[in-house]
Amino acid sequence: MRKPDGKIVLLGDMNVGKTSLLQRYMERRFPDTVSTVGGAFYLKQWRSFNISIWDTAGREQFHGLGSMYCRGAAAIILTYDVNNPQSLFELEDRFLGLTETANNDCLFAIVGNKVDLTTERGPEGGEKDQASGKTGSCVSSKVPKQVHPEDAMALYKKILKYKMLDEREMPGAEQMCFETSAKTGHNVDLLFETLFDLVVPMITRQKAEESSPIVDITICKAPKQTRSGCCA
Numbered sequence: 001m002r003k004p005d006g007k008i009v010l011l012g013d014m015n016v017g018k019t020s021l022l023q024r025y026m027e028r029r030f031p032d033t034v035s036t037v038g039g040a041f042y043l044k045q046w047r048s049f050n051i052s053i054w055d056t057a058g059r060e061q062f063h064g065l066g067s068m069y070c071r072g073a074a075a076i077i078l079t080y081d082v083n084n085p086q087s088l089f090e091l092e093d094r095f096l097g098l099t100e101t102a103n104n105d106c107l108f109a110i111v112g113n114k115v116d117l118t119t120e121r122g123p124e125g126g127e128k129d130q131a132s133g134k135t136g137s138c139v140s141s142k143v144p145k146q147v148h149p150e151d152a153m154a155l156y157k158k159i160l161k162y163k164m165l166d167e168r169e170m171p172g173a174e175q176m177c178f179e180t181s182a183k184t185g186h187n188v189d190l191l192f193e194t195l196f197d198l199v200v201p202m203i204t205r206q207k208a209e210e211s212s213p214i215v216d217i218t219i220c221k222a223p224k225q226t227r228s229g230c231c232a
């Protein structure tokens with residue numbers, strides 16, 4: 001098997017839907033899942049590159065493994081559940097620290113999953129069914145969204161500051177914060193394919209640097225002069 005050219009890692013609390021998102025994208029279905037143990041990866045061919053996408057366990061007992069999975073990552077998908085504010089909080093509190101082992105120029109996407117279960121705020125402040133777009137007081141069993149996109153965008157900006165990444169050189173919060181549904185497939189292709197397109201130039205640059213390493217001439221010492229006047 002060819003070594004992957006780049007790596008993307010899904011992180012986030014248990015039950016937010018990491019495995020479901022990956023299965024929706026790779027297998028085009030929404031099967032029943034069991035809580036992930038350790039981690040597992042899929043290989044995706046994107047253009048001429050092989051990208052590994054790692055699914056990790058959100059359960060606390062596997063927390064120690066997280067930084068190992070993030071090693072050398074080109075992009076990290078921080079996933080939360082739009083119905084569970086605590087799951088967004090956990091991203092900053094528990095998962096961000098695991099990303100220290102990722103590449104220095106690692107990209108971050110913040111993904112609010114399970115939007116199919118929610119209603120959206122309508123223009124007049126009323127609730128609107130996110131799937132059908134209908135406004136009304138009795139809109140099925142859906143609940144108002146608990147975490148709004150602005151909260152995720154604020155976290156994205158905070159992460160750039162924390163990582164000391166220049167906001168002007170990184171993709172904007174609007175591009176890197178997604179709301180998805182693994183159940184309906186909403187925005188799932190957009191999420192993964194946006195990341196692939198951003199990661200590919202990074203891989204190309206990295207490969208170019210590896211094939212023509214820069215020689216630091218300041219560390220090439222001048223030849224020593226021997227007593228006889230010859231160079232040693």
Ligand SMILES: Nc1nc2c(ncn2[C@@H]2O[C@H](COP(=O)(O)OP(=O)(O)OP(=O)(O)O)[C@@H](O)[C@H]2O)c(=O)[nH]1
Nearest residue numbers: 014015016017018019020033035036058181182183
């Ligand atoms: N309605 C709805 N349910 C979802 C969605 N995504 C996942 N689920 C359900 O949420 C539960 C957890 O999904 P998983 O994909 O196993 O969650 P996970 O983040 O991988 O969890 P861990 O492996 O424990 O870290 C399952 O019952 C899924 O069917 C979604 O977009 N909409």
Ligand SMILES: [Mg+2]
Nearest residue numbers: 018019035036
């Ligand atoms: Mg899982």
